Amino acid sequence: MQILNGSGVNKAFGGRKAVDNVDFHVDENEILGLIGPNGAGKTTLFNLISGAIKADSGTITYKGRVISGMKPYRICHMGLARTFQKAKNFPDMTVRENVLMGAVFGKKGTDNAAAERKTDEILSFVGLEDFRDKSPGDIALALQKRVEVARALATSPDVLMLDEVMAGLNPTEVGEAMELISKIRGSGVTIIMIEHVMKAIMSLCDRIIVLHHGQKIEEGTPEHISNSKTVIDVYLGE
Ligand SMILES: Nc1ncnc2c1ncn2[C@@H]1O[C@H](COP(=O)(O)OP(=O)(O)OP(=O)(O)O)[C@@H](O)[C@H]1O
Ligand SMILES: [Mg+2]
Known part of the structure; x- marks a missing residue:
């Protein structure tokens, strides 16, 4: 069943199309990969889905409701969350406080005690307990990404x-990181991942969408994508 759907989604910056008439869908509990060369429009598509920026045209629906045009916090409350390509951890807070922000401002109206419980549950789930009191600036990049x-x-x-x-x-x-992503999917979460690490994309994803100059140029299983002449020409190479 489709959980997320985009139809004719467009976004231009200064006349240059960053996302060009893209149709997409995401099935419940799948891992969808979003790949393509630098500047292909991948992050822009995430920004459009999460409400960080507004599409020029097109419609995005989540669980059958139109979310395009909604504020990011409302989209988050409905159950869509994202990480940022450039980690946006709060440097003056501990790792635990960083995660607590998500629990407090996240999906449902949670009371403080529930948010605290949720935070400890997540810290343990992702393996960050030992770093909970550190500053995100003082831990390895891999751990900073895990905080996100x-x-x-x-x-x-x-x-x-x-x-x-x-x-x-x-x-x-x-x-x-691959193990963690599998575990997250195992917990019932649907995942869309932008990644240039092909080994991870090819082994984790059920399906892959390839963007190039803002356009969807290919879509299919990892096997289909890795054998696509179009994708090899513009992105993967031989
Ligand atoms: N806020 C913005 N203002 C102006 N141009 C933007 C903005 N955001 C993205 N762009 C442009 O849109 C195009 C797509 O950028 P985007 O960041 O979506 O690419 P990407 O596929 O995520 O690339 P990468 O793999 O390098 O992260 C690029 O030409 C980029 O310069
Ligand atoms: Mg990007």
Whole structure:
């Protein structure tokens, strides 16, 4: 069943189309990969879905309700959460407080005690207990990225959008991030992931959408994508 759907979505910046008439859908509990060269429009599409920016035209629906044009906090309350390509951790708060922000301002009206409980549950789920009292600036990049994921998870999302959570990680850390993403999906969350780490995309995703110059140029299973001449030409290489 489709949980998220976009139809004819357009966004231009100064006359240049960043997202060009894109149709997409996401099925419940799948992992959808969003790939393509730098500047293809991937993050812009996340910004449009999460309400950070408004589309010029087109409609985005979530659980059958139109969300395009809604404020980001309302979209978040409905169960759509995202991370940011450039980690947006709060530097003057501890790791735990960073995650607590998600729990407090997330999906449902939670009281403080419930938010505290949720925070500890998520810290343990993502393996950040040992770093809870640290400043996000004092921990390794892989852990900083995990704090981003944890804050998004603390909002109790049904759909989690991950924007390059593996960028800059070493192979061991990529493996750990892959395990975490599988575990998140296992907990019933639908995932859309933007990623340039092909090993992770190809082994985790059920389906992949490829953007190029804002346009959807290909869509299908990892096997289909890795054999697509179009995708090999513009992005993957031989
Ligand atoms: N707020 C903005 N104002 C002006 N131009 C923008 C803005 N956001 C994105 N763009 C432009 O839109 C295009 C798509 O950018 P976007 O960040 O969505 O690409 P991307 O696919 O996420 O690339 P990358 O893999 O490098 O992160 C680029 O040309 C970018 O410069
Ligand atoms: Mg991007």
